[in-house]
Amino acid sequence: MSRIGKAPIPLPDRVKIRIDGNHISVEGPKGKLERTILQGLSVAEEEGMLKVTRPNDSRYYRAMHGLTRALLNNMVIGVSEGFEKTLRVVGLGYRVQLQGKQLVLNVGFSHPVTFPVPEDVSIQVGNPETVDNQPNIPVTVQGIDKEKVGQVAAAIRRIKPPEVYKPSKGIRYDGERVRMKEGKARV
Numbered sequence: 001m002s003r004i005g006k007a008p009i010p011l012p013d014r015v016k017i018r019i020d021g022n023h024i025s026v027e028g029p030k031g032k033l034e035r036t037i038l039q040g041l042s043v044a045e046e047e048g049m050l051k052v053t054r055p056n057d058s059r060y061y062r063a064m065h066g067l068t069r070a071l072l073n074n075m076v077i078g079v080s081e082g083f084e085k086t087l088r089v090v091g092l093g094y095r096v097q098l099q100g101k102q103l104v105l106n107v108g109f110s111h112p113v114t115f116p117v118p119e120d121v122s123i124q125v126g127n128p129e130t131v132d133n134q135p136n137i138p139v140t141v142q143g144i145d146k147e148k149v150g151q152v153a154a155a156i157r158r159i160k161p162p163e164v165y166k167p168s169k170g171i172r173y174d175g176e177r178v179r180m181k182e183g184k185a186r187v
Contacts, residue, residue, distance in 0.1 A: 005065030008049035009073045012080045017050065019043055024072065028079030031144045035071060038064050043072065050076070078144040085153040086174035090136040090162070094169075096125050103139075107160040107171065115159065120145055121152050134168045 011017065015028040024043060025034040037043065040055050041064060052069045054061040077083070089096050095106040103115040103123055117123050126138035139156065143149045153173070162170035162178045172178060 003066075005052055005054070005062075005069045007069065008046075008051050009069065009076055011045070011048050011050055011076060015076055015080050017045055017076075019045065024075075026072075026075045026079050028076075030079050030082050033075045033079055033145060035075060037068050037072075041065065041068050043068075074146045078146055082142060082144050083146045083149045084140060084142045085149055087139045087141070087153060087156055087171055088131075088136045088174055089139060089160075089171050090134055091169040092135060094135070094137065096137045096139055098123060098125050103156070105156075105159060105171075108169065109160075113159050115156060118148065118152060120148055123152075138174070139171075 012028070015026060018025045018027075022037050022039055022041070023034065024037060025032060040061065042053050042055075044051050044053070050072060052065060052072065054065045074083075089105070089107065091108060093106075094108065097104050098117075101117050103117055103125075105113045105115065107113065121141060121143040124140045124142070126140065128135055128137050130136075141149050141153045141156070143152075157171045157173065160169075160171050162172045162176070164178065164181045165183055170178075
């Protein structure tokens with residue numbers, strides 16, 4: 001049996017859950033999330049805990065059991081606490097600013113790159129800092145949907161991924177270690 005799927009999901013006091021067949025909606029202080037789960041899996045609320053069960057032990061249902069439980073757990077955490085990912089824009093002369101619902105990045109291209117901020121996600125740009133003698137700007141992506149927060153952070157990082165030959169350029173996740181490649185050998 002799936003260890004992740006077996007684990008019950010604790011429901012905080014402020015979170016309300018509605019189960020309508022295979023459609024689940026979770027509402028909390030930060031907002032509301034809805035999801036339709038796989039036909040055949042069942043979700044029940046018992047004594048402040050949410051439990052997911054499967055109809056049989058086929059390989060498919062074992063995989064979907066753990067996935068469904070993890071997705072529901074992320075929904076409960078999202079509406080009660082929210083999710084956050086921090087990026088660091090590292091590079092000399094690089095600038096980031098928020099203009100209305102657009103994130104404007106000057107990251108070494110001949111033109112500024114504008115990134116539209118989605119409705120469900122908020123982005124904050126911090127003050128420039130110096131870490132390891134390199135200027136970097138923290139950019140925080142926040143929201144209640146873990147998938148959406150990760151997707152937006154990955155899209156921003158994709159604009160200028162960290163360079164592997166020059167250690168001080170690009171957009172990276174906070175705490176990410178970039179493995180450096182060796183340059184051309186000189187004789």
